[in-house]
Amino acid sequence: LVPLSLSPRTKQPIRIKEFVKRKNMGTLVGHVAPGFGFFVIGLWHLLNHIKLHAINPNSYKSLPWFPTSRLKYTELFLIMAGSSMSVAMELFIGPNRHQPFDPDGTIPSYHLRNFEHSNISMTFFVYAAFALILDRVGPKAQHGLTQLLGALAFSQQLLLFHLHSTDHMGVEGQYHWLLQLVIFVSLLTTLMGIGNPKSFLISFVRSLSISFQGVWLMVMGVMLWTPEFIPKDCYMNLEDGHQVVRCRGAESLERAKSLVNIEFSWYLIGVTIFAMLLYLALIKFYGEKDEYESLAKFEDHEEETDEDVEAQKKSKVNESKSFIYLGKGSASMDMER
Template sequence: MGTLVGHVAPGFAFFALGFWHLFNHIKLHSLHGNSYSSSPWFPTSKLRYIELFLIMIGSSISISMELFIGPERHQPFDPDGTIPSNHLHNFEHSAISMTFFTYAAFAILLDKISPKAKYSLTQFLGAVAFAQQLLLFHLHSADHMGVEGQYHLLLQSAIVVSLATTLMGIGLSKSFMVSFIRSLSILFQGVWLIVMGHMLWTPGLIPKGCFIHSEEGHQVVRCSSLEALHRAKSLVNIQFSWALIALTIFAMAFYLVLVKLYGEKVTYSTLTKEDDLELEEDSDDVESQKQSKYGEPKSFIVTGKGYAAMDRERSIKEK
């Protein structure tokens, strides 16, 4: 993963997954606002499990790249069977992909075998995958102090949102906002990984005072002074802020467009003379139903007369 392609490829996968979920949640909420219920994944008309199959395929490719294709000797171990230091990050990245593969595989099995518990358990598996991702990026073997570490730190904030909303979704399956924010956070992970890949491994985009340096078999960004490092980190923070603003604008515009396209249509019709007569008959029926069991109407006037008679009897007794 420590290359441009190694970040852009998984970034595109997260972006596509988040966009697919965002589109389907908004469409579902627009069509069925009152009866909306979230879904951890969305089938298609031609192939029900296409989303889960793609997650499994992408995870398998990522594992293969990290453990067998990327290493120089096409295997991640030293001759004595131990893990070399420069391959630790490969095992960390592959563990994340393995967890997402597990999520997708069990989501298919749950849908086939246990439909009643598939939603909550699938959400739980998704939470495990995001928790694994957060743990390994937080305890990453790569540099935490440099420019790359700043990108990873900000990436963790998006993962935290994905994890929190996935856990909340277990008990709040009818909350559109929980699903909306979760989809947007997954999409944002993809955007940030793509930005990270280009900014860290494109020489022309390296901040002033910093340079690409090869360490332990992979390239990292180093800065010539403490001032240059602080400036580079500040630029990363600004990039994150701009990306967040752009994504917010995109999400709101996308929501408004889909609501316009798929929103529930309210139809109006003019009343005919027959409809007016039916309404008058219905109103008469309602009034007739207000009569008491003795056949007398329950009106304010009759009630008032009853109270007046009681007052006259009370005044005669007093005299």
């Protein structure tokens, strides 16, 4: 096994096998897994909002979550399952002793970030659980309360990433700072959606921001914890039980941060292009389908109208014939008299 670096604190080499096995939020898997979840949920919302708006542009009303045809609460169940797995990974599976506390019952400093990440997951679990309960009960304020719970989850996420125990001055801190911008957009659009449920643009931006959160989390996991992608003059270092990217000087650090900013810009452009192409494709598909259905209904209506006209003509002819017949009958009766 080849050591990746030597920690100045522990004087222990970080080995590749140890690197691969770490699966908490400070590793590749710990970022890619939740990132994929955010990406799927955001894309699911984006598809459904575009479809809903394409079919009903005049009567569009956003939904905080979307049911599926087979199992209505699939989305909420997936959020609760993913959140539960994240909490279990952070607090029980990831730690060496399979629990996050010291022998004296206190929280060690190197497990603070585990509690921070698990709190985010627990908040999303609360959102999904009460969204399901509210749908079952069906109160009048269901839409607003569900959106408020979503806003609370994003607020918790933004707060904990902003006050993260991880070093904000390094390369990872730059990734986190840019992530906070995307989370803020998700929070803002969720709050705006409470009072504007008929605004398609608010729902569109909200869904796109959730999906972009997932993309950026996955990018963060790959770029920060894959040795081949670490910026030049930077290296992996083991600090307080977590692997951190460190640079050899101020110039190297600034260069690494600039690369992160450029990377963020590229992905932002790419996600925007993808969203617009998806919108145009779905609008064309569902718009043509809706237009075809409207044309078919119009033709059916015309056929029904033609049939009604023909029926009216026939009834008039029959009435006229019966009138003539009655006239002839009355005339013959008069002649007999």
